[in-house]
Amino acid sequence: MCVGCRVSAEQAELVRVAPTASGLVVSRTAPGRGAWLHPGCGAAALKRRAIPRALRADAVDPAQLAAVVAQVDALAATWANQGSSD
Template sequence: MQPRDSSRAAEHPEPSREGPVRTCVGCRGRASRSVLVRVAVVDGRAVLDTAKTLPGRGAWLHPGDDCIELALRRRTIGRALRAPDVDLSALTVR
């Protein structure tokens, strides 16, 4: 197992022991489900699931442009959703 990058640790602290813990597909940091944003597939497009209730697989990201940019660059969202041809244009950082 690789050691944690200290710069990421300061930006995204370790999750509390309460509640479900998920892994961000951008930075690979772990955080509470309540802190992360869920991405799901609706009609072939990746959309932010703000209510965290859409059916199907979800990918989790820290809110903010850094993790979204990392996930888009690494192409991890399509893999996490098991939909390699999903349209990611709704997630593009402006």
């Protein structure tokens, strides 16, 4: 389920954000709790404060969170371009 729009989707359609010792990363295989998002739902997830809640993290650096959301939203454009070339 996307934490931004709260719509269930196939795992292949979602991007996973996970915490590491160095901060947040976009990775399907990082260990531990993760937050799943549709590419493009980053702004909604930020507005709802859904990523820290899904990660059960009390303190998430806002600058790092914004950078990861920008990375997730950039994937939306990449995935859209791949789909239009078929």
